[in-house]
Amino acid sequence: MTNPTAAMLVIGDEILSGRTREANAYHLAGRLGKAGIDLREIRVIPDDHAVIVDAVRALSAAHTHVFTSGGIGPTHDDITADAVADAFGVGVEVRDDARAALQAAVGPGRTLTDAHLRMARIPHGAALIDNRISGAPGFRIGNVHVMAGVPAIFVAMLDAVLPGLESGLPVVSDELRFEVGEGRIAEPLRDLAAVMPELSIGSYPFHDAGVYGTNIVVRGTDPARVRVAIERLRAIRDADG
Amino acid sequence: MTNPTAAMLVIGDEILSGRTREANAYHLAGRLGKAGIDLREIRVIPDDHAVIVDAVRALSAAHTHVFTSGGIGPTHDDITADAVADAFGVGVEVRDDARAALQAAVGPGRTLTDAHLRMARIPHGAALIDNRISGAPGFRIGNVHVMAGVPAIFVAMLDAVLPGLESGLPVVSDELRFEVGEGRIAEPLRDLAAVMPELSIGSYPFHDAGVYGTNIVVRGTDPARVRVAIERLRAIRDADG
Known part of the structure; x- marks a missing residue:
C-alpha cells in the first residue's frame, strides 16, 4: 500500500x-x-x-x-x-x-x-x-x-x-472465523500470504466458550482482491472440516 | 523519582x-x-x-x-x-x-x-x-x-x-474531586506543584451528568508527602466553596 x-x-x-x-x-x-x-x-x-x-x-x-x-x-x-x-x-x-x-x-x-x-x-x-x-x-x-x-x-x-487531509485509497477488510487453533492453518495461510503480497493477512487466536479458534483478517485497498482471498480461505476451511 | x-x-x-x-x-x-x-x-x-x-x-x-x-x-x-x-x-x-x-x-x-x-x-x-x-x-x-x-x-x-525484576519505591497516588472546571483551580494548583516538585500533580477534567468538574491526582513515592498535598488541596477546595 x-x-x-x-x-x-x-x-x-x-x-x-x-x-x-x-x-x-x-x-x-x-x-x-x-x-x-x-x-x-x-x-x-x-x-x-x-x-x-x-x-x-x-x-x-x-x-x-x-x-x-x-x-x-x-x-x-x-x-x-x-x-x-x-x-x-x-x-x-x-x-x-x-x-x-x-x-x-x-x-x-x-x-x-x-x-x-x-x-x-x-x-x-x-x-x-x-x-x-x-x-x-x-x-x-x-x-x-x-x-x-x-x-x-x-x-x-x-x-x-x-x-x-491528504488521504488515499480506503482500506477494505474482511474476516473469516476458523474453529481450529492457529497451528492447524499456519501453513496454508503462509502460502496464501506469499501469493497475495498486496494484501495484509493477519491471524488472531481467540478462546470463546471453550472453543479455541482463529480469526483471519484480510486487508487491502482493492476490494476484489480481498474477496478472492476470503474465497480461498473459505475453501481451505471447508477442506479442513 | x-x-x-x-x-x-x-x-x-x-x-x-x-x-x-x-x-x-x-x-x-x-x-x-x-x-x-x-x-x-x-x-x-x-x-x-x-x-x-x-x-x-x-x-x-x-x-x-x-x-x-x-x-x-x-x-x-x-x-x-x-x-x-x-x-x-x-x-x-x-x-x-x-x-x-x-x-x-x-x-x-x-x-x-x-x-x-x-x-x-x-x-x-x-x-x-x-x-x-x-x-x-x-x-x-x-x-x-x-x-x-x-x-x-x-x-x-x-x-x-x-x-x-529490579524495582523501586512503589508509587502511591490519591485524588480529590473538584466540582468546578479546571480553569477555576489552575492558579492554586500551579502554586502547589511549584512548592512540592517531588510530586506529580495532574489535573483531569470530567463531565458527569451535567457537572463539569476536575479530578486532581497526586502521585509520589513518599506517602506522607502525598497526604500533605491532598490536605492542601482539600483546603483549597473548601475555601473556594
Whole structure:
C-alpha cells in the first residue's frame, strides 16, 4: 500500500501511570483506515517538555500526518502547545482568533480568565482546529494536528480535521472465523500470504466458550482482491472440516 | 523519582488498523506503578521486521526494562522472535527447553507439529518466560521481555516476570474531586506543584451528568508527602466553596 502514513502521539502521565485507560487511539485508527491513511505508530509519552519536543520532531519527519492528544487544557501540566512550538522553532502567543473562539464559548458578556487565555496561547503560524464542544481550540502546525485528550473533544476535532487531509485509497477488510487453533492453518495461510503480497493477512487466536479458534483478517485497498482471498480461505476451511 | 524506567512495545497491525482495541498496556501500567517501575513510553508498531528491530534497540538502550506484546504465535505474521534476535545480533533456533514446555502443554503422547515447533524458536542466549495458559513460552533477552499479545497469556507471563525484576519505591497516588472546571483551580494548583516538585500533580477534567468538574491526582513515592498535598488541596477546595 502506498497510502499516506500517520503517527499518533498521546501525551499524558495519567496513561503511563495506569490511572487512565487510553481512549482515543482506537477511534483514530478506525477513522484513518476508512480515509486511506496508514497509521504506522502510536506513541504514549509523559508530560515532559524535552520528550514531547523530540517525539514531535521524529514523528513529523517520518510521516505525512501526525495527530497528538492531551495536554492542551489550562493547568500547569498542560505543556503541549509550548513543546510543539519549540519543536517547530516558533514562539507562542495569545491569539485573537483563539480568544474569540473562547469568548464565543463562554458567552459574549463574560470576562475571560487567565485560565481561558492560557488555552488561547497558540504557536506562531498555526491554524486553529475548531472545538464545537467546549470552545478551546486545537491547532495545526506543519503536518502536526494538536488535539484534546478528552474523548468527546478529540472526536469533534478529528471530525473538523479529517475532510481537509491528504488521504488515499480506503482500506477494505474482511474476516473469516476458523474453529481450529492457529497451528492447524499456519501453513496454508503462509502460502496464501506469499501469493497475495498486496494484501495484509493477519491471524488472531481467540478462546470463546471453550472453543479455541482463529480469526483471519484480510486487508487491502482493492476490494476484489480481498474477496478472492476470503474465497480461498473459505475453501481451505471447508477442506479442513 | 529515580525509580528504574520501562517502555512497552506493542507489535501488531491489528491495533494500528483499528480492528482490535489494545488491551495490555493499561494492565502493565498499573502493575509497574505498584512495583516502583516508572513506565516512560508505550509504542505501538506494525508487524514489520525493520521497524521492530529499530524500536527494540532504541527502547532497550533508553530504559531499564522493555516489555513487548504480540507476534509470538505460529503464523506467518508472527515475526517478533526473529526481529528481537536481529536487534541483539544473535540467531534463533528450536530449543529443547521450549520444545519441552510445548510438549507438556499438548500432552506427552502427541507429536508436536511444525506450528508448535515454530513457537519453540528462541533467540540464542534468551531465558524462557513461563506460560501457564497455553504452554508456548515467552523469553527474556538482555533487558527485553517478549510476551504474548493474547491478554490472558500476557497477564500470566507478567506474573512470571515481575517478581524477578529490579524495582523501586512503589508509587502511591490519591485524588480529590473538584466540582468546578479546571480553569477555576489552575492558579492554586500551579502554586502547589511549584512548592512540592517531588510530586506529580495532574489535573483531569470530567463531565458527569451535567457537572463539569476536575479530578486532581497526586502521585509520589513518599506517602506522607502525598497526604500533605491532598490536605492542601482539600483546603483549597473548601475555601473556594
